[in-house]
Amino acid sequence: xxxxxxxxxxxxxxxxILSACGSKESSSSGSDGGVVKLTxxxxxxxxxxxxxxxxxxFNQKYxxxxxxxxxxxxxxxxxxxxxxxxxxxxxxxxxxxxxxxGPNVANYADSGIIQPIDGLVENQDDFVKSIITQGTxxxxxxxxxxxxxxxxxxxxxxxxADAGIQPPTKxxxxxxxxxxxxxxxxxxxxxxGIYGVNWTLDYGEWIIYFSGPTVWSNGGNFIAKDxxxxxxxxxxxxxxxxxxxLQKFTKEGLVNLQPKPTEFEEGKAAxxxxxxxxxxxxxxxxxxxxxxxxxPKSNSGEQVSPSGDWNWGISKDTKHxxxxxxxxxxxxxxxxxxxxAKADNKPAARMSSFEAMTEWNEAPLNILKDQVLKTAHxxxxxxxxxxxxxxxxxxxxxxxxxxNVKEELDKVAKEVDKExxxxx
Numbered sequence: 001x002x003x004x005x006x007x008x009x010x011x012x013x014x015x016x017i018l019s020a021c022g023s024k025e026s027s028s029s030g031s032d033g034g035v036v037k038l039t040x041x042x043x044x045x046x047x048x049x050x051x052x053x054x055x056x057x058f059n060q061k062y063x064x065x066x067x068x069x070x071x072x073x074x075x076x077x078x079x080x081x082x083x084x085x086x087x088x089x090x091x092x093x094x095x096x097x098x099x100x101x102g103p104n105v106a107n108y109a110d111s112g113i114i115q116p117i118d119g120l121v122e123n124q125d126d127f128v129k130s131i132i133t134q135g136t137x138x139x140x141x142x143x144x145x146x147x148x149x150x151x152x153x154x155x156x157x158x159x160x161a162d163a164g165i166q167p168p169t170k171x172x173x174x175x176x177x178x179x180x181x182x183x184x185x186x187x188x189x190x191x192x193g194i195y196g197v198n199w200t201l202d203y204g205e206w207i208i209y210f211s212g213p214t215v216w217s218n219g220g221n222f223i224a225k226d227x228x229x230x231x232x233x234x235x236x237x238x239x240x241x242x243x244x245x246l247q248k249f250t251k252e253g254l255v256n257l258q259p260k261p262t263e264f265e266e267g268k269a270a271x272x273x274x275x276x277x278x279x280x281x282x283x284x285x286x287x288x289x290x291x292x293x294x295x296p297k298s299n300s301g302e303q304v305s306p307s308g309d310w311n312w313g314i315s316k317d318t319k320h321x322x323x324x325x326x327x328x329x330x331x332x333x334x335x336x337x338x339x340x341a342k343a344d345n346k347p348a349a350r351m352s353s354f355e356a357m358t359e360w361n362e363a364p365l366n367i368l369k370d371q372v373l374k375t376a377h378x379x380x381x382x383x384x385x386x387x388x389x390x391x392x393x394x395x396x397x398x399x400x401x402x403x404n405v406k407e408e409l410d411k412v413a414k415e416v417d418k419e420x421x422x423x424x
Contacts, residue, residue: 036066036323040097043081043310044072050343051331058330066323071095078204089113094315096324100143102134102308103205103379103389106227109137110383110423114313116140120325122333123350130307130376131349137381144328145311146337147346150276150371151210152305153180153296157289159194159270163187167293169363171370174294174303177214177245184254187270196254198269201400207393209306210273211246212379217298218242222380222388223416230384230416234392235409243396243405250400257400264288276368280345292364295371307376309346347372384419391415 042051055070073081082104088094089111100108108114118141124132128148135143153175155167163186168174175183184196200206208222215222220238223230233239249255256263264272265285272278273295282290297303312331314324330336334352341348341357347368348354360369382388395408 035064036320038066038068038097038318038320038324038327039095040068040070040099040312040327041073041081041085041095042070042099044074046345047340047343048072050339054331054336054339058327061330062326066326068327085113089316092317094317096315096318096320097312097328098315099310099312101205101310102143102145103385105135105143105311105313106137106381107383107385108313109140109142112316114142115316115321116142117144117314117325117328120314120321120328122329123352126334126350126352128349128351128354128372128376130372130378131309131311134308134378135311135313143311143313144332145309145349146332146340147309147344148307148349148372148376149309149346150305150307150368150376151213151273151295152276152367152371153197153293154264154272154274154278154282155291155293156264156267156270157291159187159267163270167291169293171294171303171374175296176299176301177296178299180296181245181248181254184249184271185252188254190253193268195256195259195263195269197249197271197273198259198264199255199273201257201259201397204393205389207396208379208389209308210275211243211396213295213304213306213377214242214246215239216377217302217304218245219298219300219302222392223382223384227382227384227420229420230382230388230413233413234388234416235406235413240405240409243399243409246396247399247402247405251402255400276347276372277345279365279368290364292367294367295375303375304377305371305375306379307372308378309349382416382420383423384416387419388412388416 051070055068059067073084075081085098094113098114121144127144131145131148132141135141160167165183165186188194188196199210218238218241220236220242222234224233250257263269265282265288267288282288295305312328314321314328318324334350337348337350337353338356341353347360348357354360354369359365380388391412395412398408399405
């Protein structure tokens with residue numbers, strides 16, 4: 001009997017210890033007096049100071065209840081941040097909130113790195129349509145973000161005026177690709193070393209971002225709507241036709257294949273297809289008189305512009321989804337979205353924030369705003385996006401150098417479908 005009682009007491013003590021351990025694990029690591037501690041990751045960049053202030057304000061507001069700690073991760077190479085997220089997902093050490101570039105949403109959602117946030121986002125209807133589309137995978141919302149982006153056609157006012165070229169000032173009057181091509185030809189002066197247009201030849205993510213609308217507006221696509229295959233899409237007739245058109249610019253010397261980073265700013269290119277963030281950089285070149293007009297539309301009149309930016313999701317590893325949602329909504333309230341958009345020189349992803357930023361209602365920034373609200377198209381939604389982006393960028397590099405368009409895009413389709421098959 002004594003042995004039984006002793007054993008019973010040992011079991012009770014063991015259960016008590018396990019219960020205490022379980023109770024500790026159910027709260028955040030490092031919690032003190034019931035305070036829920038949350039962590040979040042974001043690449044280090046232009047918004048770091050703004051985020052630091054926002055997190056400080058959050059901690060003051062929820063003092064004694066929730067405490068957030070934000071880590072900014074340097075991007076030593078283009079994928080250093082993504083590599084860290086992948087490693088954390090494998091070791092189950094993800095932060096409560098994780099930032100990601102828009103095209104990675106499908107991959108992260110499918111891999112279980114992030115979880116659905118349907119019903120948790122306050123004033124969801126206030127976000128621009130493209131941000132919600134970007135954050136949705138298989139019919140569920142996984143992410144939202146503070147800012148949007150686009151690509152437009154910057155131009156040198158003096159050069160265009162001297163050539164008798166009047167750029168469009170209304171969305172409905174945007175140049176067709178043929179009109180854009182003719183303008184680039186007219187503005188190219190090989191004797192003076194002046195190119196008609198500059199488009200940055202960064203063969204990473206930029207290529208699919210800036211050239212995607214050429215394919216979409218031509219009636220093409222990169223992948224099947226259900227994400228099942230790339231064959232017949234990225235290498236389909238409409239995509240091939242669009243890339244052949246872009247290839248004309250490089251074949252005929254209207255675009256410099258080895259441009260200086262400041263080619264447009266120094267007057268060596270009359271126009272520049274560049275991201276919406278470029279307008280702020282141009283302030284450093286007061287001698288360059290510049291304007292902005294719309295991304296060219298298809299010859300049939302279809303208007304599409306690039307979109308997508310960094311956004312936030314709640315990780316699979318959080319033990320405090322409710323509190324993580326509170327933090328997410330605080331970061332993305334109207335006032336904080338304005339702070340982040342101004343810090344990043346980008347369009348706001350909330351309508352109410354965008355309307356309060358009155359400088360975007362006037363020329364030339366109204367051009368960028370028009371595109372975000374009316375013609376924005378997110379990048380392809382596929383779990384194989386990293387492979388698609390990389391292989392497509394390599395193919396387009398070869399195409400711009402004179403490669404066979406169909407053959408190069410066939411290689412992309414093959415590699416992407418191989419990746420899709422691997423993930424099934």
